[in-house]
Amino acid sequence: MDVDVVARILSTLPEDDDHPYRTGPWRPQTTEWRADDLDVVGEIPADLDGVYLRNTENPVHPAIERYHPFDGDGMVHVIGFRDGRAFYRNRFVRTDGFLAEAEAGHALWAGLAERPSLSLRDGRGARGGLKDSSSTDVVVHAGVALTSFYQCGDLYRLDPLTLETLGKAEWHGDFPYACGVSAHTKVDPRTGELLFFNYGTDEPYMHYGVVSADDRLTHYVDVPLPGPRLPHDMAFTENYAILNDCPMFWDPDLLKKGRHAARFHPDLPLRIGVVPRTGSTVQWFEAAPTYVLHWVNAYEEGDEIVLDGFFQEDPEPRDVGDGSHYQRMFRFLALDRMKTKLHRWRLNLKSGRCREERLTDSVTEFGVLNARYGGVGYRYAYAATGVEGWFLFDGLTKHDLLTGKEETYKLPPNVYGSEPAMAPRAGAVDEDDGYLVTLTTDMNDDRSECLIFDAARPADGPLARVRLPERVSSGTHATWAPGDSIPGWRTADSPERAVRLA
Numbered sequence: 001m002d003v004d005v006v007a008r009i010l011s012t013l014p015e016d017d018d019h020p021y022r023t024g025p026w027r028p029q030t031t032e033w034r035a036d037d038l039d040v041v042g043e044i045p046a047d048l049d050g051v052y053l054r055n056t057e058n059p060v061h062p063a064i065e066r067y068h069p070f071d072g073d074g075m076v077h078v079i080g081f082r083d084g085r086a087f088y089r090n091r092f093v094r095t096d097g098f099l100a101e102a103e104a105g106h107a108l109w110a111g112l113a114e115r116p117s118l119s120l121r122d123g124r125g126a127r128g129g130l131k132d133s134s135s136t137d138v139v140v141h142a143g144v145a146l147t148s149f150y151q152c153g154d155l156y157r158l159d160p161l162t163l164e165t166l167g168k169a170e171w172h173g174d175f176p177y178a179c180g181v182s183a184h185t186k187v188d189p190r191t192g193e194l195l196f197f198n199y200g201t202d203e204p205y206m207h208y209g210v211v212s213a214d215d216r217l218t219h220y221v222d223v224p225l226p227g228p229r230l231p232h233d234m235a236f237t238e239n240y241a242i243l244n245d246c247p248m249f250w251d252p253d254l255l256k257k258g259r260h261a262a263r264f265h266p267d268l269p270l271r272i273g274v275v276p277r278t279g280s281t282v283q284w285f286e287a288a289p290t291y292v293l294h295w296v297n298a299y300e301e302g303d304e305i306v307l308d309g310f311f312q313e314d315p316e317p318r319d320v321g322d323g324s325h326y327q328r329m330f331r332f333l334a335l336d337r338m339k340t341k342l343h344r345w346r347l348n349l350k351s352g353r354c355r356e357e358r359l360t361d362s363v364t365e366f367g368v369l370n371a372r373y374g375g376v377g378y379r380y381a382y383a384a385t386g387v388e389g390w391f392l393f394d395g396l397t398k399h400d401l402l403t404g405k406e407e408t409y410k411l412p413p414n415v416y417g418s419e420p421a422m423a424p425r426a427g428a429v430d431e432d433d434g435y436l437v438t439l440t441t442d443m444n445d446d447r448s449e450c451l452i453f454d455a456a457r458p459a460d461g462p463l464a465r466v467r468l469p470e471r472v473s474s475g476t477h478a479t480w481a482p483g484d485s486i487p488g489w490r491t492a493d494s495p496e497r498a499v500r501l502a
């Protein structure tokens with residue numbers, strides 16, 4: 001391994017920190033690395049070609065009062081694979097908030113678990129008063145990696161190979177700064193478009209938009225809702241965008257007093273909104289009440305839209321008082337507490353009715369697919385399994401949605417994974433002809449590896465384990481970008497050279 005320290009970031013976190021989401025598998029990193037020719041156990045497939053990008057929360061300063069894991073500053077990791085070799089880079093996203101707090105030497109914004117009035121500066125987010133830490137998702141659009149925030153915020157643009165922050169998405173002056181963009185955007189691999197929505201506390205409470213493959217805002221419409229809502233994700237088909245109004249939202253009475261308390265309303269349905277991708281009239285469907293954090297995919301079939309996602313059987317887990325203070329405080333982050341199960345909604349565009357069915361009794365979440373099948377008929381979903389009581393992943397499951405067959409690979413005890421990504425093999429014909437990639441946080445050996453699985457047979461275990469220079473923090477979302485989606489990739493002999501060629 002050829003490794004350099006690029007930078008060390010000054011942290012003011014205490015040496016004896018005891019917050020569970022800033023220690024152990026969530027211990028933040030402060031070092032930025034550049035590593036080439038990573039050491040490998042096994043063999044990196046020569047036809048694995050592209051980059052796995054993963055966002056993580058890496059707090060640098062103590063919270064003003066109470067830290068929530070979604071407050072941490074965004075740090076993106078990239079593992080690139082080319083010709084059977086691998087490189088690694090990690091960088092903090094140089095957000096406005098990260099830079100301002102670096103200058104101040106302490107937290108300037110109240111986090112998700114704190115009162116907005118504690119913020120020392122004007123902030124962002126649907127709630128307002130938050131630091132836009134850009135630590136939730138990462139996608140690649142128009143050859144650039146875009147990081148996003150848990151609530152609505154800016155999209156930060158990063159070079160997908162060096163992870164240098166290039167600025168914010170501007171869309172030639174049309175970026176909707178007032179509302180921002182939600183955590184999850186969707187890139188359609190067939191058109192190269194980026195689909196997005198945002199939400200807030202002012203009417204119409206939601207907007208939906210489309211950005212073209214050449215990075216111009218081509219569509220932006222109001223999506224009126226009955227009140228402020230907290231949607232997290234969206235889906236799309238070839239002709240439609242799919243939005244949602246889940247019955248989990250800020251208590252309206254407390255909201256009038258400036259308090260932001262999310263409550264589940266089991267007496268209200270889940271409403272799923274279908275809008276033509278370039279239209280503005282939303283057709284709403286009602287379904288059984290739940291909160292859906294993440295959808296997997298959607299596609300058109302006759303008069304119906306088939307929509308798959310994770311149904312929460314218990315969106316508001318009760319505090320049963322048998323865990324630690326932190327386990328109780330963060331019970332909303334544990335998959336087993338929310339009982340997240342893969343579910344299918346069938347939306348009939350003619351009758352306006354929704355039929356739904358649970359696809360499995362297994363508890364999984366953070367589902368991904370071969371992105372070439374985004375928006376069209378597909379068969380396989382790959383999802384993470386969770387550690388009881390915690391926001392940590394202990395394995396991955398391949399769901400065969402045609403046969404109902406599942407196969408699971410469990411990581412060894414005290415080893416945690418990241419949201420997997422599916423990397424289609426160069427020249428693949430079959431949907432599951434490719435690789436699954438995930439990063440580990442290994443508490444037994446105090447290190448991290450990138451594991452590569454055969455996507456057709458993940459339960460057989462990893463084909464290769466690629467060593468990283470330092471143990472990385474657990475985190476949130478990840479993505480796969482094929483080499484041919486990155487400018488200069490094919491002709492470059494190093495990531496830095498690819499940037500110069502582009």
Ligand SMILES: [Fe+2]
Binds near residue numbers: 477
């Ligand atoms: Fe998410």
